[in-house]
Amino acid sequence: MGTPEISRRTFVKLSAAFAAGAGLSLGLGTDLLNLMKIGAAEAKELSQQLAGVLKKYTACAMCPAECALEMWIKDDRVFKIYGNASCPFNDGTACAKGAAGQQLIYSPDRLKHPMIRVGERGEGKFKRVSWEEAIDFVAQKLTKIKSEFGAESIIMDAGDVTDRDQYYRLFFAYGSPNCTEHGSICDTPRRHGPKLMLGGKRIEPDIMRPVLVRQKNGSLQYDKQYRTKLIIFHGWNPFVATRITYEGRGTVAAKVENGCKIIVVDPAHTNTAAKADMWLPIRPSTSPDFFAAMLRYILENDDPTRFDRRYIDWGFKKFSLGWEEFEASFKSWWNKSDPINNLPYFSLEWAENRTGLPKEQIAEVAHLFGITKPAALVWGMQSPGHNYNGYVASILGTALNIITGNFDVPGGAIDTEITKASKGGNATGKHFKNKKVKRTIDGKEIEGEVERLHMDAYGDWPAGWDEVVGDFPRRFLEGVTINYGPFKGHKYSIKAFFIRTGNPIITGSATYRWKEALTAKEKNGEYKVPLVVNIDSLYLETGMYADVILPEASYAERMSLSDIYPPHALLFLRDAVIKPLHECKNPTDIMNMLAKRLADLGDKDLKASDFWEKYKSEEDFVDEMLAGSPGMFNIGEPLPYPNFPEGYKITGTPESLEAGKVNINHEKKEVKGELLTVKWLRAHKGVAVWPMSWNRYRRFDKEKLEYVPNKTWPPTGSKMIEFSFKRYEQYNKLIEASGIIPIGLKQLGWERYPQSFYWFETKWNPYTNPEYAKYAKDFPFQIICGRVHHAMSGTQLVPWLAETPAEGTFMPMNNAFEYEIGDADGKGQIQPKRNKFKANSWCVGTMAMNASDATKMGVKTGDQVMVENPLGKKTTTKVFVTEGIRPGTVKMGFGTGGRFTPGMGGTYAQRNYTPNHNELVDPDNLSPIMGMPTYADMIVKITKV
Amino acid sequence: MGLDVVEAVLKFRVDAYNILRHLYLFGPRRHIIDELLHLFDRIDIANASPDLVTSFKLLEPLKGLESARYEETIERLQYEFSRLFIGPGSPPVPLYESRYRSPDSLLMQETAIAIRLNYLSSGLVSGGASHIPEDHLAVELEYVYYLAGETLKDFQKNDTQTMKDNLEEQRNFLQGRLDWIAEIAERVVANSEDSIITGIVTFTRGIIEEDVEWLRTYIESASASQPAAAMVTRSSSDTGAQQDGEIH
Numbered sequence A: 001m002g003t004p005e006i007s008r009r010t011f012v013k014l015s016a017a018f019a020a021g022a023g024l025s026l027g028l029g030t031d032l033l034n035l036m037k038i039g040a041a042e043a044k045e046l047s048q049q050l051a052g053v054l055k056k057y058t059a060c061a062m063c064p065a066e067c068a069l070e071m072w073i074k075d076d077r078v079f080k081i082y083g084n085a086s087c088p089f090n091d092g093t094a095c096a097k098g099a100a101g102q103q104l105i106y107s108p109d110r111l112k113h114p115m116i117r118v119g120e121r122g123e124g125k126f127k128r129v130s131w132e133e134a135i136d137f138v139a140q141k142l143t144k145i146k147s148e149f150g151a152e153s154i155i156m157d158a159g160d161v162t163d164r165d166q167y168y169r170l171f172f173a174y175g176s177p178n179c180t181e182h183g184s185i186c187d188t189p190r191r192h193g194p195k196l197m198l199g200g201k202r203i204e205p206d207i208m209r210p211v212l213v214r215q216k217n218g219s220l221q222y223d224k225q226y227r228t229k230l231i232i233f234h235g236w237n238p239f240v241a242t243r244i245t246y247e248g249r250g251t252v253a254a255k256v257e258n259g260c261k262i263i264v265v266d267p268a269h270t271n272t273a274a275k276a277d278m279w280l281p282i283r284p285s286t287s288p289d290f291f292a293a294m295l296r297y298i299l300e301n302d303d304p305t306r307f308d309r310r311y312i313d314w315g316f317k318k319f320s321l322g323w324e325e326f327e328a329s330f331k332s333w334w335n336k337s338d339p340i341n342n343l344p345y346f347s348l349e350w351a352e353n354r355t356g357l358p359k360e361q362i363a364e365v366a367h368l369f370g371i372t373k374p375a376a377l378v379w380g381m382q383s384p385g386h387n388y389n390g391y392v393a394s395i396l397g398t399a400l401n402i403i404t405g406n407f408d409v410p411g412g413a414i415d416t417e418i419t420k421a422s423k424g425g426n427a428t429g430k431h432f433k434n435k436k437v438k439r440t441i442d443g444k445e446i447e448g449e450v451e452r453l454h455m456d457a458y459g460d461w462p463a464g465w466d467e468v469v470g471d472f473p474r475r476f477l478e479g480v481t482i483n484y485g486p487f488k489g490h491k492y493s494i495k496a497f498f499i500r501t502g503n504p505i506i507t508g509s510a511t512y513r514w515k516e517a518l519t520a521k522e523k524n525g526e527y528k529v530p531l532v533v534n535i536d537s538l539y540l541e542t543g544m545y546a547d548v549i550l551p552e553a554s555y556a557e558r559m560s561l562s563d564i565y566p567p568h569a570l571l572f573l574r575d576a577v578i579k580p581l582h583e584c585k586n587p588t589d590i591m592n593m594l595a596k597r598l599a600d601l602g603d604k605d606l607k608a609s610d611f612w613e614k615y616k617s618e619e620d621f622v623d624e625m626l627a628g629s630p631g632m633f634n635i636g637e638p639l640p641y642p643n644f645p646e647g648y649k650i651t652g653t654p655e656s657l658e659a660g661k662v663n664i665n666h667e668k669k670e671v672k673g674e675l676l677t678v679k680w681l682r683a684h685k686g687v688a689v690w691p692m693s694w695n696r697y698r699r700f701d702k703e704k705l706e707y708v709p710n711k712t713w714p715p716t717g718s719k720m721i722e723f724s725f726k727r728y729e730q731y732n733k734l735i736e737a738s739g740i741i742p743i744g745l746k747q748l749g750w751e752r753y754p755q756s757f758y759w760f761e762t763k764w765n766p767y768t769n770p771e772y773a774k775y776a777k778d779f780p781f782q783i784i785c786g787r788v789h790h791a792m793s794g795t796q797l798v799p800w801l802a803e804t805p806a807e808g809t810f811m812p813m814n815n816a817f818e819y820e821i822g823d824a825d826g827k828g829q830i831q832p833k834r835n836k837f838k839a840n841s842w843c844v845g846t847m848a849m850n851a852s853d854a855t856k857m858g859v860k861t862g863d864q865v866m867v868e869n870p871l872g873k874k875t876t877t878k879v880f881v882t883e884g885i886r887p888g889t890v891k892m893g894f895g896t897g898g899r900f901t902p903g904m905g906g907t908y909a910q911r912n913y914t915p916n917h918n919e920l921v922d923p924d925n926l927s928p929i930m931g932m933p934t935y936a937d938m939i940v941k942i943t944k945v
Numbered sequence B: 001m002g003l004d005v006v007e008a009v010l011k012f013r014v015d016a017y018n019i020l021r022h023l024y025l026f027g028p029r030r031h032i033i034d035e036l037l038h039l040f041d042r043i044d045i046a047n048a049s050p051d052l053v054t055s056f057k058l059l060e061p062l063k064g065l066e067s068a069r070y071e072e073t074i075e076r077l078q079y080e081f082s083r084l085f086i087g088p089g090s091p092p093v094p095l096y097e098s099r100y101r102s103p104d105s106l107l108m109q110e111t112a113i114a115i116r117l118n119y120l121s122s123g124l125v126s127g128g129a130s131h132i133p134e135d136h137l138a139v140e141l142e143y144v145y146y147l148a149g150e151t152l153k154d155f156q157k158n159d160t161q162t163m164k165d166n167l168e169e170q171r172n173f174l175q176g177r178l179d180w181i182a183e184i185a186e187r188v189v190a191n192s193e194d195s196i197i198t199g200i201v202t203f204t205r206g207i208i209e210e211d212v213e214w215l216r217t218y219i220e221s222a223s224a225s226q227p228a229a230a231m232v233t234r235s236s237s238d239t240g241a242q243q244d245g246e247i248h
């Protein structure tokens, strides 16, 4: 017996000198540095926990960024959440809120069962029913409404997050064109300029890294280089408000790695401003003024012969239409004098007077933007997105990015709406809107497509494109009149309102107006809108006014796709990583159940072959959504697919395209690879990435030896950049044919939508609009409002985040309270637990006020005040005194306070002393082109309580 | 002569992994490099693998340097170490295993769970003073260092069963997990012209490969030649075995 072999072959010298043994390397220490010893029992338990863990790839839905996530699942429960490192959009990161998602998924406050109202609307009294009862209740009402009032009298509002296509499909097939989303009540003026001029929506700096780029040698590689040299964030706060995940990290990275300068123009010293090289505390509601002064300065001072004055890259003219008219129209204001200050429009002096910023500073920003390339000018949701005249700002901002040569260049300004992958395809069911229906108008039977019954496009807001208009409560009270198209003169009432994952009572227009609209009754005692259905996983305020509540699967329990604002084609799966909790159901099942019941009740528009037989699972539905992806064009530099013809439309999995497994249709100019499917995505960590390119509007003409417009992109009517507003022509034609001027245009004194640059003043701003100057003395504060990332409804149900303050508008200033929350039980599982919270330990909605204003008023942090607008509407709040806001301006968070639904967890307990900003919004002040509530235009007086 | 060859190897292993974990955690600091050079004195180069011979040749010149030059070289080495392994930016040779297992991913991939389970099987969790992720080379080396130390104790206590389990875990870990050292070494050769750094990674790869081979022969022959319960004995009645093990 022995161990002879073992040591015959060894490289260690055996010498007495080394016999002293281990620890010869005394200088190094022998303690463990990276590992820790734990008890055997604990190790065993941890091993067991890890042993059954499955990793699944999905997407967040706790904010509109919808980051790609990796969820660790054990025993069908979400156990840990990380960012998905395979997705370049968030590049492996998840914010604190995303990583804390278990507290939302397992919140005790979630909706758990279908319910039918038993009390009055708003009382919040419901009885639990079965799904069959709930679906039957809804289907019976829908059948009756359709036969008595027409299918168009229902509105399907699919709320804030994505995953809405099933509901659109259901109601398009049912026969209503009125399907909409939260975008209808949010920031449409901000998106207007890009839509008009580029066919796009949102301009972002080119700072998503990495991006997949074709190399000279034909390979694909991730490009990590930040090229941006200057970003101007105007009323845009990516660090705290809406997240576009890459924007926060990209801003810091561009600064650190590329010396990028950051300028923030915002009345409040936001977290983004804290990262900036320059903060300009502009007067609220003067964004168009600032941009107009920038453009005038650039046009007046541009000098191609001087390197320090070469602001304009005149090459843009070749790729655009209508610049001369735009410029002439813009310049036509220069000699006019503004009645509010008797200064020439758009001059530096004029802008100084209106924006409250020194003219030298405005000139400096214009100059810096002119000479620094690549740069991006980005404007935000609150302002100008929520201003009555925000359209003007977004048009000017788009023009500024284009003429300075920054549009779609590496490191410049990218319109992410028109660069992302297409998805949805036929699944959304838009083709159902082409169905012909008959209506009797003035005794005559008229036939036309369902589409022509749209309450906005053919009603009061023809330019409210993409089905986005926020004029709802009025519709509920007054009904719809069709003004344009074949059904002109047709009137209908809104008889059913489906609200899915949105909460317009708190987020859309004035809260009191919504309550009024949803509780208004006919003479016979029936509600004016006889059916309100809420589909959600949370019990929000609007749910309290519903007749039926259908509990929807949470974002971890349903399947869909995510693709939020990347600069190139990129899609990632939201997978159902666990089974729906409680009695919740996913959207596909809800769609099928309701469609089938309607068919059983005799509705011939809802066919098995379009619903329950076609989509046997969510996967079937999402596969159809993916069929046309990415739907990108083979354009730009470097050309994404040099082996395929330039300008052709590309569909198929990245793999098949790379391998050349494609069919090329020269007639249709299409290249089709293997269809992208859920199965493919699952096999690739949930993510599909296609190559990025830049300068996507041009191609190199080998005969002329110069770049020419490729006439493929951007997706405007002319497929060129448009300074002439051709998109408006179709609406002007409707007006001409019908002779009816839309209400918004009437307010402006216009008869047609303009063909080029236009200007009008905002409302409720006494410093720019003479009509409101009389209010300045009694209402000395302008009120602004900003989204607080971790104070959106869903995330207020995440108590782990309740200790994270934000910018003076969401601060740990609570009164002591007790509440049942979902909390970790020590094994990583969330369980309901009753907790006591001390005073000042939990963040609540507050109002930020400048220190000098507070001193004048004798107010200090924590004091309760009453805030009142000129319409006599009030809300109460605690004050947070700060230097980080412009004097004369106060700021609240959006939806942070006055939350009166018991479904809001700990936030509900604070409802009596926290502010609801929307009580102060003027519900009749709708932005004149797209009809959106103008949350950012208001003045107030403040009194100590 | 009474010198226990197994014990000598076990002691060598403890010291080698101790030096390596420090080296990849803190970088090439002077006292660590000093210890590394001392370790060479304990290697029988004539019997060693090509990697160890190469690394010996590459690192040996350091010994002859006068103090100022030595310092200078160490400083240059520290820069090169950071450039290759740490950043800023994306370093050409990241020291995280997950980066090699799934090239399109960063940290926290499948490897994370597997590595944690490895550590837990020995009653360890990552999360000491250094706060680096569990799949960092230094943490994986520390794990082997810990097990090597435990094995030595088992040997000295004559706890053969535990020693066997430990050795098998080490072999599996080195073979099945730490095999990515080969790619690190290749990438360093491709990305650096510095002979010292090349020497260090070649040495690391060489030691791991030699160790795997040693563990293999040890475990196999021990299992074959004796009951598992007495794989290694150091009892006085068994001196023959020990003598057989002597290297001449």
Ligand code: SF4
Binding pocket: A060, A061, A062, A063, A064, A065, A066, A067, A090, A093, A094, A095, A096, A097, A098, A099, A243, A245
């Ligand atoms: S930024 Fe938004 S989408 Fe991304 S992890 Fe956070 S909450 Fe989720």
